[in-house]
Amino acid sequence: MSNAIAQDLMTIADIVEATTTAPIPxxxxxxxxxxxxPEDAQYKLHVANTNAVSYIATAPGDLGLARAYLMGDLLVEGEHPGHPYGIxxxxxxxxxxFKRPDATTSLTIMRTLRKxxxxxxxxxxEMEQAPAWRKALINGLASRHSKDRDKKAISYHYDVGNEFYELFLDTSMTYTCAYYPTPDASLEDAQENKYRLIFDKLRLKPGDTLLDVGCGWGGMIRYxxxxxxxxxxxxxxEQQYRWGYEEIARQGLSDLAEVRFMDYRDVPEKDFDAISAIGIIEHIGVGNYSDYFELLNSKLKPGGLMLNHGITYPDNRPRHAGAFIDRxxxxxxxxxxxxxxxxxxxxxxxxxxxEENLRFDYQxxxxAWCENLKAKWDEAVELVGxxxxxxxxxxxxxxxxxxxxxVVQLHQVLGVKLDERGSRGDVPERMWWTV
Incomplete structure (x- = not known):
């Protein structure tokens, strides 16, 4: 950085060069x-206006970049917005x-940004949620995973619109990790195979009862x-409930399958043969795990099986998901x-x-979801903006x-409820399902 530039206002390129070490990607x-x-870089970023600079300057990191990108103020060339994987x-x-510039250059950057x-x-x-600390001020710390707040959090992500999700999910409307029988299997076959795997792990048979908590659009209960x-x-x-209710009726399954618009904590029935929890634990809160598993255990018969299918970190060190994911x-x-x-x-x-890790299946x-969204991009933009x-x-x-x-993994964990004598009943000693 020359003294002349340090004393005068800077261009956007000057600011990038002052805060990074070349070559940048x-x-x-x-x-x-x-x-x-580099002019031959695979990806090109265009800072379209001062709004982009404001988003990045006032929220450095992923959050500011995401805001600028979502609002169309930071443009990316080299990859489709429906599947920007390589970036x-x-x-x-x-x-x-990134590097920290010297004090003189930092002052010049600040003066340029103000100018x-x-x-x-x-x-x-408008789609950004309030940060967790602000919700705590509004609702009180004790309400983080209250029934009302959980309902609002679930609605935020899953009630975008069934027609939108239909663009990239398979026909079963399954929004959780599939289980691929072969790497080149179709998404639909892989989701059916996932339900088959869970059904078999739970040793379900005709006449048994199943509780599926966080059932989504109802794929597991229909299977x-x-x-x-x-x-x-x-x-x-509510939108998942309505879609699932209508699909159960359409398939003639109403005598056996029931979907409810309800918090899992309010289910009155007990003595289920099995419980499946497919993609709900991410919404429970780590501090509530004991209550969650204690409650679900109480819903099972002795010898009943539970399968928990959820996204995890590769280690057990506590950390925050980050502002972008939370908001x-x-x-x-x-x-x-x-x-x-x-x-x-x-x-x-x-x-x-x-237990087993299915992270490559989720990849x-x-x-597949990204490729579907990419193929239906114009329809997606028309539906949701x-x-x-x-x-x-x-x-x-x-x-x-x-x-x-x-960075993340997907683990299925299978457990059995023991009776008072520590017996698991007729549950076999060895793995009884096929992969």
Missing amino acids: FHITAFDGSSTG FDALQEFYHC MNALKFQAIP AARHGVKAIGVTLS YIFPDGELTGSGTVIKHMQDNGFEVLH RTLN EPTARLFGLYMAGSEWGFAHN
Whole structure:
């Protein structure tokens, strides 16, 4: 950085060069006509206006970049917005390029940002949720996973619109990790195979009863009902409930399958033969795991089986998901390691029989969803608007990248409720299902 530049106002390219170590993985152009970075870079970023600078300057990191991208103020060339997978490698490299400028240059940057009016807070994108600390001030700390707040959090993500989800999910409307019988299997076959795996792990047979907590659009309970099991599913998403109710009736399964718009904590029935929990634990809160597993244990017969299927971290160190995930994807969502899940199952009446990591299956699942969204991009934008369509593309592609790089995992944990004598009844000693 020359003394002349340090004393005068800077261009956007000057600011990038002053805060990074070359080479950076992007070619960056800006509204002021400046540019920097390799011209042959695979990805090109265009800072379209001062709004983009404001978003990034007032919320450094993922949150500011996401706001600018979602609002169309930061443009990306080189990848489709419905599936921007590869850019996450470039972003990781970009983050490693950042450096702290000297004091004189920092003052010049601040003076430049003030001059272009880029230090003002922009209007928050309308789909962004309030941060957790603000919700706590409004609702009280004790209400973080109250029934009302959980209902609002679930509705935020899952009530975007059934027609939108139909664009990228398979015909069963399953929004959880599939289980691929072969790497090149179709998404629909892989989701059916996932339900088959869970059904078999739970040793379900005609005449048994199943409770599916966090049932989504009802894929698991419809699968169970088609195989003669009396199944009840509960969801806090009204749109999922309505779609699931109509699909159960359409398939002629109403005698065996029932979906309820209900909190799992309010289910009155007990003595189920099995419980499936597919993608709900991410919304429970780590501090509530004991109550969660204790309650579900109380709903089972002795010898009854429970399968918990959920996203985890690859270790058990506590951490926050980050502002982007909390404000845009899963408000109040929390993850932990599979060891923590197993500990709380064991501490609350379950003998853990088996666990496995399906992270590569979730990588394939997310890839399929992204490709479907990419193929139906124009319809998605028409249905929900470009910012929301971009949000889902960004989230799903980022998650695909995360599973591929072991940032997150997907664990199925199978447990049995023991009787008072410590017996698991007729549950076999060895694995009884086929992979």
